[in-house]
Amino acid sequence: MGSTDAAGHDIVRLTAADVTQALDLSTSAQWNQNAADWLMMFSLGQGFGIHAVDEQGARRLAASAVLLPYGPHFAWVSMVLVLPAFQRRGLATAVLKHALGWLRERGMAGVLDATPAGRAVYAQEGFVDTWRFARYRREAGPPAPPAPERSDVRAIANADWPNVERLDEATFGADRMRVLRTLSARWPGAARVVASAHQTRGVMFGRDGREAHHIGPLLADDAASAEALIDTALRDAPGAVYLDLLDTRRPELLSWLQAQGFVFQRPFTRMVWGTRSAPGDTSRLWAVAGPELG
Ligand SMILES: CC(C)(COP(=O)(O)OP(=O)(O)OC[C@H]1O[C@@H](n2cnc3c(N)ncnc32)[C@H](O)[C@@H]1OP(=O)(O)O)[C@@H](O)C(=O)NCCC(=O)NCCS
Numbered sequence: 001m002g003s004t005d006a007a008g009h010d011i012v013r014l015t016a017a018d019v020t021q022a023l024d025l026s027t028s029a030q031w032n033q034n035a036a037d038w039l040m041m042f043s044l045g046q047g048f049g050i051h052a053v054d055e056q057g058a059r060r061l062a063a064s065a066v067l068l069p070y071g072p073h074f075a076w077v078s079m080v081l082v083l084p085a086f087q088r089r090g091l092a093t094a095v096l097k098h099a100l101g102w103l104r105e106r107g108m109a110g111v112l113d114a115t116p117a118g119r120a121v122y123a124q125e126g127f128v129d130t131w132r133f134a135r136y137r138r139e140a141g142p143p144a145p146p147a148p149e150r151s152d153v154r155a156i157a158n159a160d161w162p163n164v165e166r167l168d169e170a171t172f173g174a175d176r177m178r179v180l181r182t183l184s185a186r187w188p189g190a191a192r193v194v195a196s197a198h199q200t201r202g203v204m205f206g207r208d209g210r211e212a213h214h215i216g217p218l219l220a221d222d223a224a225s226a227e228a229l230i231d232t233a234l235r236d237a238p239g240a241v242y243l244d245l246l247d248t249r250r251p252e253l254l255s256w257l258q259a260q261g262f263v264f265q266r267p268f269t270r271m272v273w274g275t276r277s278a279p280g281d282t283s284r285l286w287a288v289a290g291p292e293l294g
Contacts, residue, residue, distance in 0.1 A: 009094040014047030014064065021061035022047070023210075025081045032209035032242065033079075033292065040182050041066045041078060041292070046102065048095050052086055063091035065099045067110075070174035070294070074279055075103060077112040078292040080121070092121045100125060100273065109274035113291035119269055127271040130278040132247045133288060136262035137212065140239040153228050156184060156191045156203070163200040164193065171219050172294060173279025179293055180217075183207050189236030190215060194225040204229040205289070212240035218287035223252040226286045234260060244268065244288045253286065 004010050014022060019038045026033040041047065045068035052062035062083050068076040077099060082091045103110050113133070114122050156164060169175050183205040184191035190206030190213070202220030206213055215233045220226040226249075234241060243262065245253060268291050270278050288294065 003098070005094050005098060007090060007094060009050050009091065011095060011098045012049050012051070014042060014049045014061075014066075016042055018042075018047070018049065018061060022049075022064060022079075025061060025064050025083060026079065027210065028083050029081055031081075032212055032214060034208065034210045036186060036208070037292070038079075040179075041068060044068050044178060045075070045078075046099075047079070048098055048102075050091050050095055052091070054083075054085060062086040063095045065092075065095040066292075067099050067102060068293070069108065070172070070176055072108070074109040074111050074174065074275065076292075076294045077110045077273075080112075080118055092118075093124070096121060096125055103274065109272060111270065111272050111275075111278060111294065113268045113288065113294070114271050115266065115268060115291070119271065122271050122273075125273065127273045130270045130272055131282065132267060132269050133244050134247060134267045135242055135244050135265040136257055137265050138234070138241045138243075138257075138261045138263070140237075141261055152196055152201075153192055153194050153232050155188070156193050160193050160195065160200065160203075163195075164203050167200060167203060167219055167284065168217065171280050171282070171285050172217070173281070176289075176294070179289065180205055183289070187213060187233075187236075190233040192229055192232050194220065194228055201225045202229050202284075204233060206233055207290075209242070212242050213237045214290055215241060215243045216287040217285070217289040218243075219284045220286055221284060223256075226253060227256055230257075230260070242290075244290060246282060246285060246287070248282070249286050 022038045047066045050063040065080045066078040186207035194202035202225035204218045206215045
């Protein structure tokens, strides 16, 4: 079902049938999403798109936006993308306005993680900045030496899930168990907790991607637990790895990450619309799930 905005853009709902063209869009921006990411987002939320005719006369998916509702109060605004040949013609603004209309009708707030280019578009629509984080990338390295003994880092067991759910919900600000369950299947080797018999001191997930694996979300009580979790994922990663580190964590973790080969890539700003502050509590958060998931 589609609708036409005031400027004449036909805005359609995207479905699993649009994944190939959606992947062309994210790849055109050199983003890391693969088909599984788009499918996960279409199954958890609503995708919106605008088609346009390119210079060769082919009709293509030229712009996208995805809304991921996380409970009744807010939705993640994700995958705002426009093919390079169609940029600066108002397509991002049009698809974003449509998505915001969907939120307004339901009395929901919008939250997102903006690239510098996206931030300009969002600010014009009333989004305001909250905290920042940055993406770091580690290239594939030689095989890691055997892991040091850390018997407290282990795969997430069934009995851990209630604790994982409680920790993540308090940190993220909403229940996102469907996302975390999906991530645990996407990269089982990164689905880990740091736990003693009585206490969960950290939890990590990750996923595969188009050109690198991605570590996150990463929640931990202290830097040593965060390092132990990341180290486990690095040993399991088949190639390059991304991690999106909160700026406030740089003093505690950046030099260790750099020693592991991570290099700064680009900054992101968490922005909100229809609410004053970002949901959740960052006191245990080290790395986000990714700008498209929160
Ligand atoms: C960011 C992006 C979605 C913008 O799409 P777009 O269709 O070109 O945006 P619009 O035409 O609606 O732009 C509206 C206004 O936002 C601002 N803007 C848009 N892109 C900008 C950029 N790259 N730098 C600075 N300002 C920008 C301008 O003020 C623009 O109005 P103008 O063209 O009249 O000056 C597009 O450049 C893109 O897909 N980039 C790669 C992926 C990305 O970073 N997405 C954002 C994710 S958070």
